[in-house]
Amino acid sequence: MSKQLPGIHHVTAIAGDPQRNIDFYTDVLGLRLVKQTINYDDPGTYHFYYGDTVGSPGTLLTFFPWPGAQRGRVGVGQASATAFSVPQASLGYWIERLVRLGVPFTGPSTRFGEQTLAFTDTDAMPLEIIAHKGEQTGGGWDGGDIPSEHAIRGIHSVTLSVADSAPTIALLTGALGFRQIGAENGRQRFEAGNGSGAGAQVDILHQPGGPRGAMGTGVVHHIAWRTPDDAAQKEWQESLTAAGVGVTEVMDRQYFHSIYFREPGGVLYEIATDQPGFLVDETAETLGSTLRLPQWLEPERRRIEEALPPVHVPQTVGLEA
Numbered sequence: 001m002s003k004q005l006p007g008i009h010h011v012t013a014i015a016g017d018p019q020r021n022i023d024f025y026t027d028v029l030g031l032r033l034v035k036q037t038i039n040y041d042d043p044g045t046y047h048f049y050y051g052d053t054v055g056s057p058g059t060l061l062t063f064f065p066w067p068g069a070q071r072g073r074v075g076v077g078q079a080s081a082t083a084f085s086v087p088q089a090s091l092g093y094w095i096e097r098l099v100r101l102g103v104p105f106t107g108p109s110t111r112f113g114e115q116t117l118a119f120t121d122t123d124a125m126p127l128e129i130i131a132h133k134g135e136q137t138g139g140g141w142d143g144g145d146i147p148s149e150h151a152i153r154g155i156h157s158v159t160l161s162v163a164d165s166a167p168t169i170a171l172l173t174g175a176l177g178f179r180q181i182g183a184e185n186g187r188q189r190f191e192a193g194n195g196s197g198a199g200a201q202v203d204i205l206h207q208p209g210g211p212r213g214a215m216g217t218g219v220v221h222h223i224a225w226r227t228p229d230d231a232a233q234k235e236w237q238e239s240l241t242a243a244g245v246g247v248t249e250v251m252d253r254q255y256f257h258s259i260y261f262r263e264p265g266g267v268l269y270e271i272a273t274d275q276p277g278f279l280v281d282e283t284a285e286t287l288g289s290t291l292r293l294p295q296w297l298e299p300e301r302r303r304i305e306e307a308l309p310p311v312h313v314p315q316t317v318g319l320e321a
Contacts, residue, residue: 004192004193005176005177006058006192006193006228007058007192007200007201008058008158008223008226009199009224009225009271009272010049010057010155011223011224012062012063012064012222012224013064013218014216014219015064015121015125016065016066016067016122018048021063022048025121026050026314027144028103029050030145031050031061032050032053032143032144032287033314034050034051034052034060034288035255035287035292036048036290037292040294043300045308046065048065049255049278049288050062052140053139057226057272058154058199058226059152060155061082067309069216070216072217072219074126074219075214076163076207076210076211076212076213077213077267078161079158079160080126080160080161081128082220083129083155083156084127084130084155085152086130086132086153088114088133090149091108091117093147093150094150095108095117103119108131111184112182114132116128117130123217123218128156129152132156140154154199156199157199157202158223160203160204161207161213162204163208163210164206164264165188165205165206165265167263167264168264169188171264172190172202172204175240175243176192178191178192189202189204221268223270224272225269225270226272229274230273233259234250236259236271237259246261246262247259247260253272254292255278258273259271288313291305
């Protein structure tokens, strides 16, 4: 294909209590709170972004926290697990850390030749840590208590559970340009781009007759794939439309521009631009430290802040100039 998706830009999920969400992803997993903003479609709700030092595409897991929202059900038609990548030599560190912090897990188990730990967050969202056997790109975030050599590097892959895998695979390998690189135990693995970037892999689980997933806390809302800029995104919009895929208009998400469409298995996809990134309204040193609003919502700041539950965000430490 003349154009390729390098891999995942971010994964967005639904959480319950916002403070518990911050505490788990910063204190337990050692990710940086890159940005605290709001859901532009629901300004009474936070939108938290977690990732590496500057929120690089491929490292980002984001959440809409809705306190008191109904618990979701993970199942068919959803992303059923989100996996983080750590260096191959760091698995022992993560086993010890999860034990010490009282986070139950299963494994390690072997998947496509890599060791995997499976666990859940405070909203029962399925997560995995995979000791990636390939070259690691990026350095993760070392501003917390996790040594840099063991820090999460980014998203390794996502698992999609679908009742009929054929249409999902046809879109992946056709219009989206992925290629299959493996199959085992009812799981098929596909790779985007040149396979070297963070989040370049996606697994498909064929689960005919499996229970349908239900949206709510602890469930992935959508998966966003990367594209470098607006021009490339427009090409994707046009080519997907020509292929009969119902694609939205471009939406301004302040730190990237987005188009959305639903794949045949029911999972909501997004294609998000790498530009302009998270430094447009904060410095690298102050990322995530204060609530950021887009310009068009600044006149409503007082009302928005009063509606949001107060949260304590971790102090930024350890960032080299």
